[in-house]
Amino acid sequence: MKEQHLDDTGLDQSVTRRKFIGTTAATSAALLSGGLGSLLSRSAATAHDFDFVEASIPQLQAAMAAGQITSRELTQGYIDRIQSLNPLLHSVIELNPNAIAIAVSLDNERRKGQLRGPLHGIPILVKDNIATDDNMQTTAGSLALVNSRVPRDAVIIQRLRAAGAVILGKANLGEWANFRGFDNVYPLAVGWSARGGNTINAYDLSYTSWGSSSGSANGAAANLCAAAVGTETDGSITGPSAVESIVGLKPTRGLVSQDGIIPISHEQDTAGPMGRSVTDVAILLGTLQSPFNEVVGQQLPSDYTKFLKRGALNGARIGRDVRFFNYSYYGSGRRHDRGHGYR
Template structure:
């Protein structure tokens, strides 16, 4: 998921997405914790580069010119996660090695080795996608917390080979929405997991992010990553994409 198709993508009545993020703190003051309001601003920067709403090609251009490093960008996203996620519940876990991986990829770039368009780009991946690293893969469940996967999922292997940074694991409807039969009575159950809680909508904290790829949708919408990976069976990507756009 990448909701950054344009810096001027709009909500109804001509309110741009960037302006909405900048003004949401006032409109939802009763719902926000103190730390969130200060970060819901139109811009945020890494080494002086405004990465909020930047597309992957724009991020690549900034890194190619030296205006931005992957390590700086990764730290910028981690800062947003630390400040916004306690309210959004979009991210279950941050990769403790993300900055070190980004630094290594910066060194590759300086040596003239750019693997491709995802080189140095931080991504969130849904927590039902196996990553054999220092993060858990639990599908949002406490039942298998602490277990170890034998290998990266093929998708993750390809992303790492392409130079992408697995920034963290996104929240989801637990077990990819095992509670979906409760959706009509309990709408928030669709994006709920025991590990991550209920994922809130980045545009309206009182509304669901839908699911089951709830954290992937909210994480991309709130600029907690450059893009996010979800999984689709029957609305698990299209639902969050619709309500987080």
């Protein structure tokens, strides 16, 4: 395994420095010849038989079962995309230096027929306000918590690890989950943190990623991970998911444990799944769900995919009360309308 040389963000700068000029040139050329979509497509080239870009979790599992790709190769593929695209998008604060080793171990389990579940070997990004007791930091994007250590994994991280997920890295966020004042008072973009910079929308480089789960949404949208975990007090999963064209779910409070997540309000906070499809989000929710039966009196399902029904909303009419929804906390979202930190 190649030794990784990490800077203070945890990203492998021994690679990004060597590739800096080439990456910059490729970025400029791609943007001139078709925008970020072109860049995403070009950076997706791999030596694998299976193209993992835009693949769903069930498709990834099928490919690993068929021997078309391993978890190690998949994890390395996402790391390569992060190293190519993160200098532009600022989606990821820190890579897990043990991600490849974890993936190799999970591949060995697969070869022995020891599958833990639908997330076995699947690389996941988690928001940087979620505690991980490993070689990564948990800082909520703030310089104030750099080099601090958490005593243990958050409950949802314990559950992800037990389910066989590869914790790929820490996603950028609005610093302190945006608990630092609103945009019009404290003029920094809602996807900005001191550690990670300003997350840029994967589909429109002039537009916000929203927040505070900016890196989680952006990472899923740009195929920097198979799926991601964000947190929400008020709009921090659903807002970024909307503008990044992914699926995000804020679960009922209590369905997912708050233990080990840097809080804003225990009455509103919850972690939730974010992914490129409803199926992926349903799979991830089944793992994130609290083991402590905090939702009193509820018989909780263990598999939410069984409730998915294509066309279930055909013919439905959705109303919007403009008295409550015809506003924005964040202005137009254009970067030139607000301060946006460093790029």
